[in-house]
Every structure is written in structure tokens, then in C-alpha cells.
Amino acid sequence: MEQLEKRGSWVAKAKKKALRPKPKARPKPKLPKIGNLAEIIKTLPNYDPYRGADDYYFDEDTALAAIEFFHKKIVHIKGAKTGEPFILEVWEQAIIANLFGWKSKETGFRRYQECFIEVGRKNGKTPLAAGILLYLLFEDGEPGAEIYGAASEYKQASLVFTHAHGMVNRESSLSDRCKVFKGQSKAIELGQPGDDDYGVYRVVSSEAFSAHGWNTHAAVVDELHTQPNRDLVDALSTSTAAREQPLLIYITTSDFEREGSICNEKEDHALDVCNGVIEDLSFLPVVYQAQLEDDWTKLETWKKANPNLGVSVSLDFIERECKRAQETPAYENTFKRLHLNIRTEQDVRWLALSDWDACGGVVLPEALYGKSCYAGIDLSSKTDITAFELYFPDEQKVLSYFWVPKENAHKREIKDKVQYTAWANQDWIKLTPGNVVDYNIVMTDIADIASKYKIEGIGFDRWGFEAVRQQLVGCGVPESIMVAFGQGFASMSEPTKELERLILAGLINHGGNPVLRWMASNVAVEMDPAGNLKPSKKKSTERIDGIVALIIAIGLASTTPPAKDSVYEERGLITL
Numbered sequence: 001m002e003q004l005e006k007r008g009s010w011v012a013k014a015k016k017k018a019l020r021p022k023p024k025a026r027p028k029p030k031l032p033k034i035g036n037l038a039e040i041i042k043t044l045p046n047y048d049p050y051r052g053a054d055d056y057y058f059d060e061d062t063a064l065a066a067i068e069f070f071h072k073k074i075v076h077i078k079g080a081k082t083g084e085p086f087i088l089e090v091w092e093q094a095i096i097a098n099l100f101g102w103k104s105k106e107t108g109f110r111r112y113q114e115c116f117i118e119v120g121r122k123n124g125k126t127p128l129a130a131g132i133l134l135y136l137l138f139e140d141g142e143p144g145a146e147i148y149g150a151a152s153e154y155k156q157a158s159l160v161f162t163h164a165h166g167m168v169n170r171e172s173s174l175s176d177r178c179k180v181f182k183g184q185s186k187a188i189e190l191g192q193p194g195d196d197d198y199g200v201y202r203v204v205s206s207e208a209f210s211a212h213g214w215n216t217h218a219a220v221v222d223e224l225h226t227q228p229n230r231d232l233v234d235a236l237s238t239s240t241a242a243r244e245q246p247l248l249i250y251i252t253t254s255d256f257e258r259e260g261s262i263c264n265e266k267e268d269h270a271l272d273v274c275n276g277v278i279e280d281l282s283f284l285p286v287v288y289q290a291q292l293e294d295d296w297t298k299l300e301t302w303k304k305a306n307p308n309l310g311v312s313v314s315l316d317f318i319e320r321e322c323k324r325a326q327e328t329p330a331y332e333n334t335f336k337r338l339h340l341n342i343r344t345e346q347d348v349r350w351l352a353l354s355d356w357d358a359c360g361g362v363v364l365p366e367a368l369y370g371k372s373c374y375a376g377i378d379l380s381s382k383t384d385i386t387a388f389e390l391y392f393p394d395e396q397k398v399l400s401y402f403w404v405p406k407e408n409a410h411k412r413e414i415k416d417k418v419q420y421t422a423w424a425n426q427d428w429i430k431l432t433p434g435n436v437v438d439y440n441i442v443m444t445d446i447a448d449i450a451s452k453y454k455i456e457g458i459g460f461d462r463w464g465f466e467a468v469r470q471q472l473v474g475c476g477v478p479e480s481i482m483v484a485f486g487q488g489f490a491s492m493s494e495p496t497k498e499l500e501r502l503i504l505a506g507l508i509n510h511g512g513n514p515v516l517r518w519m520a521s522n523v524a525v526e527m528d529p530a531g532n533l534k535p536s537k538k539k540s541t542e543r544i545d546g547i548v549a550l551i552i553a554i555g556l557a558s559t560t561p562p563a564k565d566s567v568y569e570e571r572g573l574i575t576l
Contacts, residue, residue: 063101077166376552
């Protein structure tokens with residue numbers, strides 16, 4: 001028997017399971033009375049399931065059976081309600097009743113083939129997903145059902161499996177009918193392959209998903225907003241072609257504005273269905289979200305995105321998170337997106353433009369001639385913006401310089417509506433000939449700038465800078481003031497927080513430069529577990545080169561002692 005167990009034999013496991021003492025039967029709780037389901041299904045936000053549904057009918061008995069599956073056969077496995085029946089809230093009843101109650105008059109098959117469920121964090125999405133997966137496996141009656149619990153990462157998909165596994169273990173009428181695989185390939189298998197009632201629920205992820213040869217009956221994609229692209233959803237969708245009543249369910253919080261987001265695509269479709277812009281009778285939209293114009297600090301707004309407020313998500317928790325977002329600008333977008341389902345411009349907005357604009361007084365360059373300052377340079381790519389920032393710590397002022405290749409600027413202006421031409425006409429940026437940045441012009445300009453101001457240090461990213469360093473030296477800029485500046489949390493966090501502090505306290509003046517303002521509006525930051533911050537070009541919606549260069553300059557100002565005398569005061573500028 002021991003050898004069989006080591007080999008993973010189900011015979012051995014079944015015998016061992018049979019020898020375990022049966023748990024004491026729990027007293028049957030008094031289950032709540034279900035209300036009028038024909039009315040409950042109309043309570044989903046901004047959606048009328050009866051509109052245009054002449055070819056379908058609502059089977060209240062089937063809807064009731066699905067709800068009772070939760071109430072009678074599933075229990076909570078985590079938190080204060082562990083061991084208690086999974087009593088669906090009214091908003092959850094509306095989802096389950098709509099999903100499984102509506103049928104085609106012609107075929108009798110299920111009406112809905114896709115469902116998008118968007119609610120705030122902590123609203124019980126994971127246990128609800130687990131319960132739906134178990135209902136599809138045990139009660140849907142699909143021969144040879146292949147059911148998948150999916151997520152972008154296997155670890156996330158496994159969280160739903162953990163709930164499903166625990167629910168099965170606590171209910172003998174379910175556990176006696178299935179086998180649970182808890183290893184690297186997590187699954188719950190019903191019956192034997194070839195049996196009429198055979199079905200399997202497997203955990204999959206976008207990291208290693210392949211739909212070749214698969215025949216998906218149903219799938220739940222958890223946290224759709226974390227999908228890196230549309231590949232997993234498309235693979236699941238195309239693998240349902242041979243099924244008569246397939247069902248794909250997406251459960252998520254909101255995503256931020258980013259190209260290629262399958263979550264945003266499904267959310268837009270759901271809202272269009274709700275608003276009657278698109279007629280898709282097979283798509284069930286469940287969207288609990290606040291609006292951008294709502295006051296995100298108010299209880300009324302929180303309720304819009306949190307139907308389980310006061311149940312699985314406590315009011316104290318939301319209040320704490322909201323207060324944190326008000327005190328920490330970098331957390332504001334996270335709070336709006338994850339707790340209010342407001343689609344934000346960035347993953348994490350670092351600075352509020354109102355605070356930025358408050359620091360936009362006039363800065364006269366000639367008034368800063370000869371003043372001590374620190375510089376940061378961000379070269380970006382040769383086809384985009386090069387930024388050079390001067391930070392004057394004693395005067396708490398900033399001067400910004402930008403160079404853009406002229407041909408590329410015109411293309412970007414047409415495509416992205418960026419005002420390069422207007423900015424160039426107003427001398428906020430300099431257009432260099434051709435379709436790549438002319439570094440000869442940039443280096444000559446920097447040398448000219450250095451002749452006017454007392455630059456104590458020029459900070460730069462080591463990558464790709466060596467040739468530029470040689471050009472600067474050739475233009476007469478001393479190599480001694482060029483400082484390699486790391487781009488990781490260790491180097492960037494403190495000056496990032498310092499710039500944030502200066503902006504919030506109104507202790508810096510950036511002169512209202514519109515290019516730098518545009519970049520400030522684009523900035524998203526990354527935060528590590530220790531609370532360190534740094535700007536993220538990957539997460540930001542557009543160019544942030546000037547902000548990166550400014551942070552580098554502020555970092556140099558706090559770590560580099562000023563030189564006693566400037567080389568330019570001794571001999572002037574050498575040009576070649």
C-alpha cells in the first residue's frame with residue numbers, strides 16, 4: 001500500500017480515504033427564502049435582460065436550482081464565515097439566475113455564452129468563481145465537459161482552485177463523485193473518461209496555455225485585467241466551437257488605459273450592451289463601477305463599485321484605503337481602479353496636475369546665469385525625445401530643454417495629437433533635421449547651456465551614453481562633472497520622493513513648461529514592497545523623459561558636493 005501511495009495510485013488513495021473517520025454531520029442551517037427571480041434578474045446595473053429577448057425564455061426552476069446549489073452544497077472555506085453555507089447576496093443571485101436561467105426557445109440551450117463581471121476588490125470574486133466552476137462541473141450535464149479556471153499566472157488561477165477544492169472537501173455529495181489532483185497540474189475530475197457524466201476542471205494560465213486539441217465547454221478567467229494580451233482569451237474562445245452551449249466568464253477589476261488590453265475591450269463591449277449601442281443577446285454584462293466625475297472620497301461612490309460593501313468588504317477597509325489614496329498621490333489611481341473600477345490613464349498616477357500646475361510660475365533663464373545647478377539627461381531613443389533638465393536647489397527652480405527629430409515629430413503629431421509644432425514655434429522644444437535626433441546639435445546646445453550656468457554635475461544612465469560622453473567632452477564639457485546614475489529603486493527612489501515632496505509643498509518652480517507638464521501627466525510609478533518609488537516608462541502612457549531627467553538632477557543635488565570653482569570661470573568655453 002505504501003508503494004502504491006508513493007506512485008500516486010488512486011486505488012491506494014481511495015482506500016486511505018475510506019479509512020478516515022467521517023466528519024460529524026453539521027446541523028442543517030435555515031436557508032433564506034429566495035425572492036422573485038424574475039425581478040431579481042433585472043437588478044444588474046444598467047442592464048435589462050428582457051430587452052430584445054423574444055427568442056429566449058427565463059426558466060425560473062433552473063435558475064433556482066443553480067442558486068440552491070450554492071446554498072445547499074457549498075460552504076465558505078476562508079475567513080469568519082468558514083464552514084457556513086455560501087448564501088448568495090441578491091446581486092450574486094442576479095448573476096447566477098441570469099447565467100443559468102435563460103434558455104433558447106428553439107433549442108433549449110443556455111442563452112448566455114459570455115459574461116463579464118467587474119466588481120471592486122474584496123467583493124468575493126474568487127469564491128464566486130470557484131462556485132460557478134463547480135456548478136458547471138457537477139450540475140451542467142455536459143458530456144465530457146472540459147472546464148478551465150484560468151488567470152494570467154498559474155498562482156492566481158490556483159487561488160480559485162484552492163476554494164473549489166476546499167468546497168468539495170466539505171461536501172460529501174461532491175467529494176464522493178470526484179477525484180482531486182493537487183500537484184503541479186491541479187484538477188478536479190468527475191467520473192471516468194468515457195463515462196456519460198465524465199468532466200474535468202483544470203487550472204491553466206496564460207504563461208503556458210495551449211488550446212491545440214482542447215474542447216472547452218466552459219471557463220472562468222479570473223482577474224482579466226492582468227492578462228498581458230488577448231492570446232489566452234482567444235485560445236479559449238476558439239476552443240469552444242464544438243460545444244452546443246459553451247460559457248466563458250471573465251471576472252475582474254478595471255484595467256488602466258493601455259494598448260492591447262483585452263479587459264478594456266470586454267468592458268467596452270459590456271457597457272455598449274448595457275447602453276443598447278450593441279445588441280448581443282448572448283453576452284451578460286455585469287459592471288459595478290463609479291464614474292470619473294464622481295467624488296471618489298464619498299460613500300455613495302464606493303457603493304457603486306462594491307455591491308458587497310458591509311459583507312465581504314468592510315467599510316473601515318475602504319475608508320482606510322481612500323485615506324491612503326488622499327495622502328499618497330501614487331496610490332490614488334490604484335484605489336480608483338481596483339476599488340471603484342474607474343479606468344485610469346495610468347496604472348499608478350504619480351502626480352496630480354493641479355499640484356503640478358500650482359508650481360508653474362515664471363522662470364527667467366537669464367536670472368539664473370552663473371547659478372549653481374545640477375543636470376540630468378535622458379537620451380531615450382534616437383527617434384524620439386531627448387531631455388535635459390537643470391535643477392537649481394538654492395533657487396528651487398527648473399529649466400527644461402528638449403530635442404525631437406523633425407520628421408518623426410510631424411508623424412507623432414498627426415498620430416498622437418502631441419503639439420510638437422506649436423511647442424517648437426514657441427521655443428519649448430528644438431526640432432533637429434531628419435528622422436533621428438542629431439546628437440551633434442544636442443551636444444553643442446548642452447555645451448552652450450553649460451557655459452551660462454554653473455553645472456556641478458550631469459547625471460546620465462550608463463546605457464548608450466559612452467559615445468555621447470565623448471561628444472560632450474569634445475564640445476568642452478569637462479568629463480569630471482559627468483556622473484553615471486542608476487535607474488533602479490536604490491538610486492531613483494529618494495529623488496523621486498523628493499520631487500513629489502517639492503511639488504506637493506509648492507517648493508519648486510518649473511516655469512509652466514508645457515512639454516514637461518505633458519510628461520508629468522503621463523508618469524506612472526512603480527512601487528516595490530518596501531515602498532520605494534521610481535518612474536516607470538513601461539507603465540506610463542506616453543513620454544516621461546523630462547521627468548526622469550529631472551529626478552536624476554535632483555538625485556545629484558542631494559549626493560554631489562558643489563565644486564569650488566567652475567572650469568568655465570577659469571577659461572571659458574572651448575569649441576571644436
